[in-house]
Amino acid sequence: MKLSYPLLKESIKDHRLRWLTFCLIGLGFLILYIATFPAIQKSSADYDKLVSTLPKGVISAFNITTGPQTLMGYLASKHFGFTWPLMLIMLTVSYSSYAIAQGVQDKTLTFLLSLPISRKNIYLTRLVGGIFGVLLFVVFSQLLVIPLAGIFGYDLKVSEALLIGLLGLTFGLSVLGIGLLASAITNDPRKSTAAISGVLLISYVLYLIASLEANLDKLKYLSVFHYFNPGKVILTGRLDSADILVLLGVFILSSLIGVRYFSKKDIPM
Amino acid sequence: MQNTTVLNIDSVTKFFGKQKALDNVTFKVKKGEIFGFLGPNGAGKSTTIRCIMDTIRPEKGEVKIFGQNANREKSSTNLKIKVGYVPAEPNLYPNWTVDRHIKFTENTFSVSPNKSTELKKILDIKGDKKVGTLSTGNHQKLAIILALLHEPELLILDEPTRGLDPLFRTTLHQLLRKYQEGGGTILLSSHDLYEVEELCDNVAIIREGKLVNDTSLSKLKKAGSHSVKVTFKKNIPKELQGLTTEDYIISRKTATFIIKGELGPLLDILAKNEVQDLSISSPSLEDIFQEIYTS
Numbered sequence: 111m112k113l114s115y116p117l118l119k120e121s122i123k124d125h126r127l128r129w130l131t132f133c134l135i136g137l138g139f140l141i142l143y144i145a146t147f148p149a150i151q152k153s154s155a156d157y158d159k160l161v162s163t164l165p166k167g168v169i170s171a172f173n174i175t176t177g178p179q180t181l182m183g184y185l186a187s188k189h190f191g192f193t194w195p196l197m198l199i200m201l202t203v204s205y206s207s208y209a210i211a212q213g214v215q216d217k218t219l220t221f222l223l224s225l226p227i228s229r230k231n232i233y234l235t236r237l238v239g240g241i242f243g244v245l246l247f248v249v250f251s252q253l254l255v256i257p258l259a260g261i262f263g264y265d266l267k268v269s270e271a272l273l274i275g276l277l278g279l280t281f282g283l284s285v286l287g288i289g290l291l292a293s294a295i296t297n298d299p300r301k302s303t304a305a306i307s308g309v310l311l312i313s314y315v316l317y318l319i320a321s322l323e324a325n326l327d328k329l330k331y332l333s334v335f336h337y338f339n340p341g342k343v344i345l346t347g348r349l350d351s352a353d354i355l356v357l358l359g360v361f362i363l364s365s366l367i368g369v370r371y372f373s374k375k376d377i378p379m
Numbered sequence: 380m381q382n383t384t385v386l387n388i389d390s391v392t393k394f395f396g397k398q399k400a401l402d403n404v405t406f407k408v409k410k411g412e413i414f415g416f417l418g419p420n421g422a423g424k425s426t427t428i429r430c431i432m433d434t435i436r437p438e439k440g441e442v443k444i445f446g447q448n449a450n451r452e453k454s455s456t457n458l459k460i461k462v463g464y465v466p467a468e469p470n471l472y473p474n475w476t477v478d479r480h481i482k483f484t485e486n487t488f489s490v491s492p493n494k495s496t497e498l499k500k501i502l503d504i505k506g507d508k509k510v511g512t513l514s515t516g517n518h519q520k521l522a523i524i525l526a527l528l529h530e531p532e533l534l535i536l537d538e539p540t541r542g543l544d545p546l547f548r549t550t551l552h553q554l555l556r557k558y559q560e561g562g563g564t565i566l567l568s569s570h571d572l573y574e575v576e577e578l579c580d581n582v583a584i585i586r587e588g589k590l591v592n593d594t595s596l597s598k599l600k601k602a603g604s605h606s607v608k609v610t611f612k613k614n615i616p617k618e619l620q621g622l623t624t625e626d627y628i629i630s631r632k633t634a635t636f637i638i639k640g641e642l643g644p645l646l647d648i649l650a651k652n653e654v655q656d657l658s659i660s661s662p663s664l665e666d667i668f669q670e671i672y673t674s
Contacts (some may be wrong), residue, residue, distance in 0.1 A: 115486075116486035117487070216473075217466075217469070218471065218472050219434075219470075220432070220466055220470040221470045221471055223433065224459065224462075224464040224466075225459045225487045226487065227456065227459075227487060231456075333620075364391075375436040
C-alpha cells in the first residue's frame with residue numbers, strides 16, 4: 111500500500127480554501143479569547159464563586175476548570191474544551207464526506223479507479239490529506255498560542271500548549287478515522303455527514319449522561335469526548351497516555367476497517 | 380489481427396440485490412480487433428464494463444485481461460497501465476480544468492505530455508476551460524484524451540458517441556481506426572447498430588443480462604423498421620403507393636414509408652423519380668429487440 115502523490119497534491123489543492131478558512135477562523139477565535147483574558151482574569155473571583163455552585167457533573171461535562179489563573183487554563187476551559195472541538199468536527203466531517211462519498215455520487219471515483227491507483231491507495235491518500243488538514247488546523251488554532259501569548263505579554267508554559275496540541279491532533283485523527291469510514295460505507299455525502307454527526311452526537315450525549323449521573327459513570331468510556339479533556343491536561347500538567355492510546359486506537363481501527371471495506375465493496379455508479 | 384486473447388469474460392454473473400444483472404456472460408476479445416458489445420439500454424453492457432474495470436465484482440465467473448484477474452486489487456491496479464477507459468457518463472471533476480485533468484493523469488502514469496498535445500490538436504479542445512463548463516462533445520473529447528494519453532494496449536469505450544454530433548463521430552471513428560492500425564484492441568459498447576456494423580470486426584449482443592446467441596447483426600438489421608419521408612418534385616409516383624402495408628400519404632407530394640429490413644428496393648424506385656427532399660430515421664436497437672422478441 112503506497113501513497114499516490116499526484117492524487118495527494120490535487121487533494122490538498124482542492125481543499126486548501128476550506129482548510130485555510132477554518133484555520134483563519136480558528137486563529138480568530140484564539141486571538142479573541144486571548145484578548146478577552148485580562149477582563150476574565152479580573153472577574154476571576156466571581157467566576158470561581160459561580161463555578162463552586164455548579165454540580166461536579168456539570169463541571170466535568172463541560173470541561174470547566176475553576177479559576178482561570180493562567181491563559182492556558184482559561185483557553186482549555188473556554189475554547190479548547192468546547193468551541194475548538196466543534197470547529198474541528200465540522201472541518202473533519204466536511205472533508206471526510208467529500209473524500210470518498212462525494213466521489214461515488216458525482217462518479218469521479220470511476221475516473222480515479224480507471225487509473226493505476228488501487229482502492230487502498232485512494233483511501234490512504236485521502237487519509238493522509240485529512241491528517242494534513244487536521245495538523246494545519248491544530249497549528250493555526252492551538253499551537254500559535256505560543257507566539258501569540260508572547261505578543262500579548264503573557265507567561266505561558268510551552269509544554270502545556272504542546273500537550274494540548276498533541277491531544278487535539280489525536281482527537282482530530284479519531285474523528286477523521288470515523289468520518290472516512292462513514293464516507294466509505296454510505297456512498298452519499300449527506301448520509302455520510304448525518305452518520306458521523308449522529309455517532310459524535312450519541313458519543314457526546316453518553317459523555318453528558320455519564321458526567322451527570324453517578325451510577326451511569328461507566329458510560330463515559332464509550333464516548334470519544336471522555337478521552338479529549340484539555341482541562342485535565344492543565345490540572346495534571348501531563349497527558350494521560352490511556353487517553354492518547356484510545357484516541358489513536360479509534361483512528362487506527364476505523365481506518366483499517368475503512369480500507370478493508372472500501373477495497374471489497376462494489377462502487378455503485 | 381492476432382489470435383492472442385486480450386480480454387476474456389468467462390461465465391460472469393452479477394447480482395444487484397436479488398436482481399440478476401448479468402447471467403453467465405462469456406466472450407473473448409482478440410488482440411488487434413474492434414469488438415462490438417451491442418445491446419439496448421439497460422441490457423447489461425455497462426455492468427459488464429464495470430466488472431472489467433473492477434468498480435464492481437462478479438459473484439461468479441472471472442474477468443481476465445492479458446491473462447490476469449481483473450478483479451483482484453493488485454493485478455487490477457497494474458492492468459490499468461495497459462487499459463484506457465471512456466465511461467458512458469461524465470466522471471470528471473467539474474471544478475478542474477481540462478489541462479489539470481491531463482496533467483494529473485500524465486503524472487499518475489508518469490508519461491510525457493507529447494501524446495496529449497497531439498490529441499488536443501486532433502480533437503481541437505482548449506486546456507484552460509473548466510470541465511463543468513464543457514459541452515457534452517468536449518467532455519467526451521477530454522475523456523478520450525485521458526484514455527489514450529498513456530498509449531494503452533486495450534481501449535474500453537462505453538457508448539463513446541452517445542449524444543455527439545456526426546462530425547465528431549467521424550473524427551472519433553478515424554481515431555479508433557488509427558489506434559487499431561497501431562496494434563490496439565478495442566471493446567466498444569454501443570446501442571447503435573450501424574456504428575457497430577461500421578467499426579467492429581466481431582460482435583457480442585446482450586439482452587436482459589444474457590448474451591444472445593440466436594440473433595446476428597444481419598438479423599437485427601433485417602428486423603428494424605426505417606421510417607422514410609420523401610417529398611417529390613411532382614406527385615407521388617403510382618408504383619410507390621401501397622409499397623408497404625404501413626405507408627401513408629401526408630400530402631399530394633409527400634409520403635412516409637415504414638420499411639422493414641433493407642431499404643434497397645425503395646431507394647431503387649426513388650432513384651427513378653425526381654425527389655425534392657428525403658429523410659430516413661433508423662430504428663433504435665430497443666425497437667428492433669422489441670420487434671424480434673415480441674413477434
